[in-house]
Amino acid sequence: MANEVTTTTLNDLTNASLVEPYLIRALSEQPGLYKFAKEFDLRGKGTNALKIPSETSWWGTAPDDGAGVDTEFDATEATALGNTVISTGVVTLTCAEYGVAIEVTDNVGEDSVDGLDAMMRFESRMLHVISLAMEDDFLALFASLSNVVGSSGVDPTIAQILSSLTGLRTRGVNADSTVMILDNVQAVDVEGLFVSASTSAAVFALSADRVLNWQPTADNGLLSRMASTFRGVPVFTTGMTDTANAGADVVGATFTPSSAYNDSTGHTTFGMGWARMPTFETQRQAKMRATDLVMTCRAGFVELLDGSGAAIITDA
Numbered sequence: 222m223a224n225e226v227t228t229t230t231l232n233d234l235t236n237a238s239l240v241e242p243y244l245i246r247a248l249s250e251q252p253g254l255y256k257f258a259k260e261f262d263l264r265g266k267g268t269n270a271l272k273i274p275s276e277t278s279w280w281g282t283a284p285d286d287g288a289g290v291d292t293e294f295d296a297t298e299a300t301a302l303g304n305t306v307i308s309t310g311v312v313t314l315t316c317a318e319y320g321v322a323i324e325v326t327d328n329v330g331e332d333s334v335d336g337l338d339a340m341m342r343f344e345s346r347m348l349h350v351i352s353l354a355m356e357d358d359f360l361a362l363f364a365s366l367s368n369v370v371g372s373s374g375v376d377p378t379i380a381q382i383l384s385s386l387t388g389l390r391t392r393g394v395n396a397d398s399t400v401m402i403l404d405n406v407q408a409v410d411v412e413g414l415f416v417s418a419s420t421s422a423a424v425f426a427l428s429a430d431r432v433l434n435w436q437p438t439a440d441n442g443l444l445s446r447m448a449s450t451f452r453g454v455p456v457f458t459t460g461m462t463d464t465a466n467a468g469a470d471v472v473g474a475t476f477t478p479s480s481a482y483n484d485s486t487g488h489t490t491f492g493m494g495w496a497r498m499p500t501f502e503t504q505r506q507a508k509m510r511a512t513d514l515v516m517t518c519r520a521g522f523v524e525l526l527d528g529s530g531a532a533i534i535t536d537a
């Protein structure tokens with residue numbers, strides 16, 4: 222046959238397909254773990270840096286078997302007490318700027334499908350991208366923790382994960398909550414240990430469960446990235462943690478998050494500051510028949526108390 226009338230010959234009159242006002246979003250990491258840092262407000266303060274005083278112990282450290290207070294503060298009747306020098310240190314939080322810009326032509330808005338609000342979707346994804354950039358800087362702090370469990374090039378063990386928790390108690394941390402953030406590889410390795418027949422967790426199921434209490438979440442971490450709890454501590458997973466040792470390892474951490482109690486004792490591990498909250502702005506470009514969409518913020522992250530956190534460095 223020949224000379225058929227088709228959608229090709231009538232392409233000016235027919236649509237190639239129906240466009241549904243629904244957007245399939247690309248796969249992505251889920252930001253928001255920086256919510257565990259204590260927030261400081263620098264907005265309107267005329268600076269992007271904040272000095273936070275830190276106490277220096279003058280009574281020894283935990284666990285020193287009481288050496289710091291063994292005889293140092295023993296008093297003798299009718300004998301004057303000697304003075305004790307008290308000093309402080311300082312932690313400095315500096316805010317950096319984050320920003321993303323998109324130029325959208327007028328045609329996009331004029332010709333887009335009804336019900337698909339392009340501007341709102343752009344704004345939402347811009348905030349998502351900035352949050353990811355902030356998340357990356359927050360997670361990078363894990364590698365700076367001086368207390369480390371794990372061995373380079375070796376998968377984590379249950380004993381090491383447990384040690385990252387008990388170490389906080391041994392060092393004298395006073396906190397009402399703890400959180401663990403693992404790299405995705407570490408999380409898979411640890412979950413594998415709990416189903417391995419060669420581990421005590423599988424051989425002595427009931428006794429091990431009472432000690433370790435690994436409880437997977439109902440959604441397996443798909444919604445909030447909280448994959449489980451370990452001894453009552455929430456365990457989150459992410460693919461944004463830093464690598465270490467020339468990429469041979471990944472870095473997770475156990476630490477004390479911001480809470481009313483942890484903040485009051487001064488034992489929250491990490492802090493963050495806002496100098497400018499995420500701000501969305503538009504600017505019309507008449508010559509280009511386009512509109513600039515710009516979102517920026519100024520924020521920063523800092524390690525507040527090294528001893529209340531432990532890095533988990535294991536094979537990548």
